[in-house]
Amino acid sequence: DGGITQSPKYLFRKEGQNVTLSCEQNLNHDAMYWYRQDPGQGLRLIYYSQIVNDFQKGDIAEGYSVSREKKESFPLTVTSAQKNPTAFYLCASSIGGGLAGRETQYFGPGTRLLVL
Amino acid sequence: AQTVTQSQPEMSVQEAETVTLSCTYDTSESDYYLFWYKQPPSRQMILVIRQEAYKQQNATENRFSVNFQKAAKSFSLKISDSQLGDAAMYFCASSDTGRRALTFGSGTRLQVQP
Numbered sequence: 001d002g003g004i005t006q007s008p009k010y011l012f013r014k015e016g017q018n019v020t021l022s023c024e025q026n027l028n029h030d031a032m033y034w035y036r037q038d039p040g041q042g043l044r045l046i047y048y049s050q051i052v053n054d055f056q057k058g059d060i061a062e063g064y065s066v067s068r069e070k071k072e073s074f075p076l077t078v079t080s081a082q083k084n085p086t087a088f089y090l091c092a093s094s095i096g097g098g099l100a101g102r103e104t105q106y107f108g109p110g111t112r113l114l115v116l
Numbered sequence: 117a118q119t120v121t122q123s124q125p126e127m128s129v130q131e132a133e134t135v136t137l138s139c140t141y142d143t144s145e146s147d148y149y150l151f152w153y154k155q156p157p158s159r160q161m162i163l164v165i166r167q168e169a170y171k172q173q174n175a176t177e178n179r180f181s182v183n184f185q186k187a188a189k190s191f192s193l194k195i196s197d198s199q200l201g202d203a204a205m206y207f208c209a210s211s212d213t214g215r216r217a218l219t220f221g222s223g224t225r226l227q228v229q230p
Contacts (some may be wrong), residue, residue, distance in 0.1 A: 031216070033217060043220040045219075090161060102148065102149045105218055106163075107162075109195075
């Protein structure tokens with residue numbers, strides 16, 4: 001089955017620790033995205049990538065980092081510089097290419113990050 | 117910057133009745149797409165319906181339809197014959213070719229009363 005997987009489902013971070021959230025897709029999509037969702041709020045864009053080895057900052061990139069070494073994978077690292085990381089993190093992908101920004105995004109099941 | 121506004125934080129509907137969720141957006145683009153996504157308690161985001169701005173005909177998907185008013189920049193979602201499984205958060209989103217991503221509204225929580 002084609003789809004997007006995110007792991008872990010729950011993640012706990014200690015003070016000063018970096019943690020990495022995994023996102024993998026087997027849809028052969030070029031574009032991938034990371035969003036943050038706080039309780040009762042919409043999705044805010046953290047980082048996005050339209051092609052391998054290239055990515056751009058979204059609206060709330062401070063305290064986060066990403067890499068895109070493979071088409072299938074787009075891991076997100078929450079660094080110790082992110083002072084309020086408790087949130088639900090959603091990864092998405094889309095076909096990309098000529099329709100970049102206009103095509104349907106498909107989402108993974110999300111990762112809930114909590115601070116100890 | 118693009119903005120998407122959902123002015124109804126919560127809505128409630130009786131089972132089998134019809135409900136309309138509102139969305140307005142602001143874009144300077146001429147060729148854009150609009151989306152409604154559903155987020156049930158599982159928190160999995162699911163595409164409900166999509167509208168291409170250059171198409172005048174309103175999109176429909178079974179019990180879901182939109183009222184797209186391009187001049188007013190309005191994009192409402194109508195759910196007919198509401199079912200208990202329709203209870204969820206609903207997010208409106210618009211495309212942004214400038215930054216090649218979607219811009220989401222703050223969501224509307226829909227409750228369905230049996």
